[in-house]
Amino acid sequence: HLNIMEKSELNNNHINSSFQREKWFGHEFLYEFHGFWFTKTYLETTQKVLENFKPHPKDVILASFPKTGTTWLKALLHSITHRYDTKDENSLTFNHPQELIPSLETNLYVQEIPQNNTNSQEFISTKNPQKSRILATHIPYQIFGGVLNSSDCKVVYVTRNPKDTLISLWHFLRKSKNFEQDPWELGAAVDQFCKGIVPFGSYYDHVLAYREESLKRPQKVHFVTYEELKENPKNCVEKMGEFLGCPFEGENREEEIEEIVKICSFEKLSNQEVNKSSELPKVFPLPYNSFYRKGQVGDHMNYLEDEMIEKIDNITREKFHGIGFMY
Ligand code: A3P
Numbered sequence: 001h002l003n004i005m006e007k008s009e010l011n012n013n014h015i016n017s018s019f020q021r022e023k024w025f026g027h028e029f030l031y032e033f034h035g036f037w038f039t040k041t042y043l044e045t046t047q048k049v050l051e052n053f054k055p056h057p058k059d060v061i062l063a064s065f066p067k068t069g070t071t072w073l074k075a076l077l078h079s080i081t082h083r084y085d086t087k088d089e090n091s092l093t094f095n096h097p098q099e100l101i102p103s104l105e106t107n108l109y110v111q112e113i114p115q116n117n118t119n120s121q122e123f124i125s126t127k128n129p130q131k132s133r134i135l136a137t138h139i140p141y142q143i144f145g146g147v148l149n150s151s152d153c154k155v156v157y158v159t160r161n162p163k164d165t166l167i168s169l170w171h172f173l174r175k176s177k178n179f180e181q182d183p184w185e186l187g188a189a190v191d192q193f194c195k196g197i198v199p200f201g202s203y204y205d206h207v208l209a210y211r212e213e214s215l216k217r218p219q220k221v222h223f224v225t226y227e228e229l230k231e232n233p234k235n236c237v238e239k240m241g242e243f244l245g246c247p248f249e250g251e252n253r254e255e256e257i258e259e260i261v262k263i264c265s266f267e268k269l270s271n272q273e274v275n276k277s278s279e280l281p282k283v284f285p286l287p288y289n290s291f292y293r294k295g296q297v298g299d300h301m302n303y304l305e306d307e308m309i310e311k312i313d314n315i316t317r318e319k320f321h322g323i324g325f326m327y
Helices: 004-018 040-052 070-081 104-108 118-124 141-148 162-174 186-195 203-216 226-231 233-243 253-263 266-270 306-323
Strands: 021-023 029-033 036-038 060-064 134-137 154-159 221-225
Touching (some): 004 040, 029 040, 040 104, 040 141, 060 070, 070 134, 070 154, 070 233, 070 253, 070 266, 104 134, 154 203, 154 226, 154 233, 162 186, 162 306, 203 221, 203 306, 226 233, 233 253, 253 266
Parallel strands (some): 060 134, 060 154
Antiparallel strands (some): 021 029, 029 036
């Protein structure tokens, strides 16, 4: 019998010798798994998700590349689906969206399978398959498609323009402990982003596969962008209600939609005490408040130099424009 340290050492050696790796920041590496890149922790948890997670037919899976609006969508999807639940009225006042709607590989499967955590257990229990849950994931469709298609669950995918996504990621990581000793310089970040060597990347391949699926099977995968949400949130909320099988109807529909847009807005959420907190969540290495920064479209212009913009735009054109997807 191996103790925990020995097991973890064995696993480390296994990962180091079995996967191609690239240096990242903070003395960390990213590891290639089925053509995508993962930190060591998320490589392990992704494998656990693939082996153990079975979606219920009534589940809603929120899929996204990191920093594209996941937190916002968590709040929106929860509010849309719980809007007639009187017990739920203040849930966004007292709960961080990241805890209200946990993510599979970055929360639920991070700990040793959570025998001792009733909350997580409840979320991933297979006991009540009629129960409808909202669960989030960053796992690419190329890897997760089989699981997603193993039940009638629905998938909502959010994406965001690549330059703002990268800048949001860069700021997020700057808050981590080891960034200072071994930073991710912006130039290196742009290079690695363009090569796809970022956690759950390539961003482009990630977006493309979910996009393609949403075009093929719009009843199964609903695709929305951060920019559309900013521009016309009411319209997006209305469409998501329809997609999720809980359309806004009746004479109060306008007010219901407006209320949801309001309680999930950046201004409202980023000012809730629970979201301003600098405490660390139980299973996540960055504080609660790191999920809210500026919440704007186009912030990359304040950080990226012209050549960096050109470099990203060239890849974007090559990857996206051929299929008619803009950014
Ligand atoms: P910025 O860093 O550009 O401000 P994710 O939730 O996928 O990690 O994405 C985080 C990004 O979404 C951050 O972008 C964050 O500020 C923004 N964000 C979080 N909540 C939001 C909300 N309610 N409305 C708009 N943007 C939000």
